[in-house]
Amino acid sequence: MNRSRAGVVAATGIEPHDLPRDTELLGLPGVAIPGRMPGRLPRELLAPGSLLLAGAEPGRPVSWAEHLLLWGAAPRTEIDCLVELVAAQGVVGAGGAGFPTDRKLASLIGSRVSHVIVNGAEGETASGKDGVLLGHVPHLVLDGAVTAARALGAPRVVVRISADRADLAGSLPRAVAARGEAVPIEVSVGPASFVAGEASAVISSISGGPALPDDLGRPPALPGRLGRRRSRVLLSNAETFARVALAAREIGSQSALASISGAVRRPGVVELPESATLAELVDVGGLVGSPRVLITGGWHGRWVRWDGLAASTGITRASVAALGGRWGAGAFVWLPDDLSAWDALAGITRELADGSAGQCGPCWRGLPALADLIERPAGGGADRTAIEGIMRQVDGRGICAHPSAAVAAVRSALDLIGADR
Amino acid sequence: MTAMMPTRRETAEPAGHVLSVDWTRCVGHGVCAAAIGERIDLDTWGYPIGVTTRGEGIPDSLVRAAKLAVSTCPAAALRLARADRA
Numbered sequence: 001m002n003r004s005r006a007g008v009v010a011a012t013g014i015e016p017h018d019l020p021r022d023t024e025l026l027g028l029p030g031v032a033i034p035g036r037m038p039g040r041l042p043r044e045l046l047a048p049g050s051l052l053l054a055g056a057e058p059g060r061p062v063s064w065a066e067h068l069l070l071w072g073a074a075p076r077t078e079i080d081c082l083v084e085l086v087a088a089q090g091v092v093g094a095g096g097a098g099f100p101t102d103r104k105l106a107s108l109i110g111s112r113v114s115h116v117i118v119n120g121a122e123g124e125t126a127s128g129k130d131g132v133l134l135g136h137v138p139h140l141v142l143d144g145a146v147t148a149a150r151a152l153g154a155p156r157v158v159v160r161i162s163a164d165r166a167d168l169a170g171s172l173p174r175a176v177a178a179r180g181e182a183v184p185i186e187v188s189v190g191p192a193s194f195v196a197g198e199a200s201a202v203i204s205s206i207s208g209g210p211a212l213p214d215d216l217g218r219p220p221a222l223p224g225r226l227g228r229r230r231s232r233v234l235l236s237n238a239e240t241f242a243r244v245a246l247a248a249r250e251i252g253s254q255s256a257l258a259s260i261s262g263a264v265r266r267p268g269v270v271e272l273p274e275s276a277t278l279a280e281l282v283d284v285g286g287l288v289g290s291p292r293v294l295i296t297g298g299w300h301g302r303w304v305r306w307d308g309l310a311a312s313t314g315i316t317r318a319s320v321a322a323l324g325g326r327w328g329a330g331a332f333v334w335l336p337d338d339l340s341a342w343d344a345l346a347g348i349t350r351e352l353a354d355g356s357a358g359q360c361g362p363c364w365r366g367l368p369a370l371a372d373l374i375e376r377p378a379g380g381g382a383d384r385t386a387i388e389g390i391m392r393q394v395d396g397r398g399i400c401a402h403p404s405a406a407v408a409a410v411r412s413a414l415d416l417i418g419a420d421r
Numbered sequence: 422m423t424a425m426m427p428t429r430r431e432t433a434e435p436a437g438h439v440l441s442v443d444w445t446r447c448v449g450h451g452v453c454a455a456a457i458g459e460r461i462d463l464d465t466w467g468y469p470i471g472v473t474t475r476g477e478g479i480p481d482s483l484v485r486a487a488k489l490a491v492s493t494c495p496a497a498a499l500r501l502a503r504a505d506r507a
Contacts (some may be wrong), residue, residue, distance in 0.1 A: 086457035365466045393464045398444050399474055 123197025436478025
């Protein structure tokens, strides 16, 4: 069933004139790069047999009854068994890091797990997939979370969404109510900011603290929630839980879920078999003009040249990495050919600077300084030495990954467009 | 502008301790650079270069200076731990 199910295209998109109000214009007027990927689906192409998005229709969640017809009830598995099933299907964290999910689950064996947290906050600007999954196949995501909670003995599930997804705040509680689950499932709304979706920020916020990244390297914990003992939590991305739900049914994840935008006629979320190429991915939305730059992995990702080699690259983590890109959360942005790459970089760097939580000095002072330098007119004052000097002072100097990831992204952009200028 | 990242001073001495910084506390007073100038420089904004979140090894000969840096930091942003407990 695996291959045939995945051998399908599910594409969703919106017309440029449908772009939401918060769409940001970068560079030349009329060329829009979504300020934030829309998670709604006014339109979609859906071939029969899509995997994660099976049964989805634009703007309407798959109901509990339909979900049961499609997939049946979530299987009950012991944790050891679930770890094996998840490992067998090669599920990795789909929020960006790509950490093997079976190892994450295995690390919690024997611990008291207080919460299973579905991270649907999707702080990455260019990504819309988690919103699409939660809005269209909520029960698949919830199946994964409930299966994990049962296996780990966790007493509750929390689904974290961002405040700019009011539609999910309405539809998810209805989906939860329809399930009548023994494990309580709570829908929690957090701020809509870049770092609010970072794992430790979500945990901090749910435990009553600010939605800001917490200490790096500490095992995920909700301090003080369950008495004096520190309990641990399982936090994973919404797509990861959907894939766990499939893995628990011994169904592989041979599909890729990607957000495509930029020089794309219909930006949106696309599900394609892993055997497809980046050219096939963008063809679903329709490439506009002749872009020369592809941003892989969103604003925290890597810039690569859009050429024949890139076009023939497969849509897997390994293939994109071999190209010099980064899969991240599966967000791909083709820079419009009439938009200066330098202007685009300036806009994105400013957004990364604005995305700092403002906790760590080198990040909140360094990233705006970096954006200032890049915003200077190209040719006039953009000083690569000064830019490099600032980047060195930001890289690795914060408690979350934001400063390092931002610097790595800007550096990859400079490596690419610097050579072109 | 002191845009230089630290040049790790290679030493044969084993690092028995680890000095780390909590970036959310540090506001760039710069006192640490005076206390343990052998290890800490200040960046463009006055934040310490030479300490990290995960911690940098401190040999026994610098433990006194590191303790001074920890105790005099006005923001209580530095932490010194035994390497085997870090």
